[in-house]
Amino acid sequence: xxxxxxxxxxxxxxxxxxxxxxxxxxxxxxxxxxxxxxxxxxxxxxxxxxxxxxxxxxxxxxxxxxxxxxxxxxxxxxxxxxxxxxxxxxxxxxxxxxxxxxxxxxxxxxxxxxxxxxxxxxxxxxxxxxxxxxxxxxxxxxxxxxxxxxxxxxxxxxxxxxxxxxxxxxxxxxxxxxxxxxxxxxxxxxxxxxxxxxxxxxxxxxxxxxxxxxxxxxxxxxxxxxxxxxxxxxxxxxxxxxxxxxxxxxxxxxxxxxxxxxxxxxxxxxxxx
Numbered sequence: 155x156x157x158x159x160x161x162x163x164x165x166x167x168x169x170x171x172x173x174x175x176x177x178x179x180x181x182x183x184x185x186x187x188x189x190x191x192x193x194x195x196x197x198x199x200x201x202x203x204x205x206x207x208x209x210x211x212x213x214x215x216x217x218x219x220x221x222x223x224x225x226x227x228x229x230x231x232x233x234x235x236x237x238x239x240x241x242x243x244x245x246x247x248x249x250x251x252x253x254x255x256x257x258x259x260x261x262x263x264x265x266x267x268x269x270x271x272x273x274x275x276x277x278x279x280x281x282x283x284x285x286x287x288x289x290x291x292x293x294x295x296x297x298x299x300x301x302x303x304x305x306x307x308x309x310x311x312x313x314x315x316x317x318x319x320x321x322x323x324x325x326x327x328x329x330x331x332x333x334x335x336x337x338x339x340x341x342x343x344x345x346x347x348x349x350x351x352x353x354x355x356x357x358x359x360x361x362x363x364x365x366x367x368x369x370x371x372x373x374x375x376x377x378x379x380x381x382x383x384x385x386x387x388x389x390x391x392x393x394x395x396x397x398x399x400x401x402x403x404x405x406x407x408x409x410x411x412x413x414x415x416x417x418x419x420x421x422x423x424x425x426x427x
Contacts, residue, residue, distance in 0.1 A: 178244035178418045183356050187245060190359035194366030195233035198226040201373045208380045215325050221278030228271035229369070235264040246416060247358055249350045257305045265307035268338070269293050272314035275334075279321035290317040308339070315339075322372075326379025329390035330371050336394075337368015344401055353413025 177184045205212060205222045212219035236253070239260035243251040252258025276290040290313065297310035315335040322331045345361035348354065378384050 175418055176241055176244065178246040178416050179355055179414065180417055183414055184245065184417075186356055187359045187362070190362040190366075191233070191237055191240070194362050194369075195230070195237075197366040197369045197373075198229040200370055201226045201376070204373055204377050204380070208377075211380050216279050217281035218278050221274045221281070225271045225274035225278060228267050228274055232264050232267035232271065235260045235267065239264060244418070245358075246355060246414075247346075247349050248353075254346060254350060255305070257301070262301055265301065265311065266297060268307075269297050269310055269314050272311070272318040275318040276314065276321045279318075279325050283321065283324075286317040286321050290314040311335075311339070319372075322376065326376050326384065328375035328379040328384035329387050330375030330378070330385050332372075332390065333368045333375070334372035335368075337371070338365040341368065341397070348405075348408045348411075351409055352411045354408075354411035355414035357408070357411070 177188075179187065202223060205219060205226075209219060212222065216222070239252050239258050240247075242258060242260060243253045247254050250256045252261040273290045273294060276286055280286050293310040293314035296313060297307065300309050301307050312335075319332050319334050322334070323329065341364035342361050345357045345364060349357045349361065375385065
C-alpha cells in the first residue's frame with residue numbers, strides 16, 4: 155500500500171520563492187523590465203482600436219481590413235513567447251542567451267509570429283500587389299532556414315518588414331509608419347548590444363519598449379493618414395536625426411554602466427546561458 159504521507163508534506167520552499175527565483179534580477183530592475191514587457195505586449199491593441207473606429211475608411215482604401223486584425227493578433231501572440239524565452243534565461247541577458255544572440259524554441263516562435271504579423275499587414279494594405287505580397291510571403295519560407303541553420307531572424311524580418319511598411323505607406327501616406335521596423339531593429343539592437351557589453355540589465359526594459367513605441371508610432375502614423383493629417387518627411391527625418399544624435403552622445407555613458415548583480419546565488423543558478 156502506498157503511503158499518502160508524502161502528499162501531506164509541504165515543499166520546504168514557499169511557492170512565491172520558487173516563482174521569484176525564476177527572475178535573476180534585483181527587485182526594482184525586475185519590476186521595471188516586467189512592466190516594460192507588459193506595456194509592449196498590449197500595444198497591438200491600439201491598432202485594433204484604430205481599425206475598429208475607422209472601418210469604413212479601411213474598407214474603401216485598403217485591400218483587406220480584416221487582415222489588420224490578424225496582424226495585430228499575430229503581434230499579440232508573439233510577445234508571450236518572448237516572455238517565455240526570457241523566463242528560460244532567468245531574465246538575465248547574456249550573449250549566449252536565446253533572448254539575445256543564442257537560439258531557443260520560444261525565441262524561434264516569437265520571431266515567427268512577428269514575421270506572420272508583417273505578412274498580414276502587407277496583405278491588409280496592398281494584397282493586390284503581387285510583388286509586395288510575394289516578397290513578404292517568401293519570409294515565411296526563408297525564416298525557418300535562416301534561424302535554424304544560422305540562428306538569425308533578421309534577414310527574414312527584413313524580407314517581410316520592408317514590404318509591410320511600403321504597403322502601409324502607400325495607403326496611409328505617413329512616413330511615421332516606417333518606425334514599425336526602425337523600433338524593433340535599429341533601436342532594439344542599440345540597447346541589446348549595450349546589455350551584452352555592460353551587463354546592465356535595466357537596459358532590457360528600454361530595448362523592449364523600443365519595439366512597443368515603434369509599433370505605437372507606426373499606428374499613430376496610420377491614424378494620421380486616415381484622418382487626413384499625415385506627418386511630413388521633414389518630421390520623420392528630424393525625429394530620426396534627433397534619435398541618432400542622442401544615441402551617439404549617450405553611447406559612451408551607456409557603455410560605462412556597471413553590470414547588474416545577480417540576485418540568485420551562483421550555486422542555485424540553473425540557466426541555459
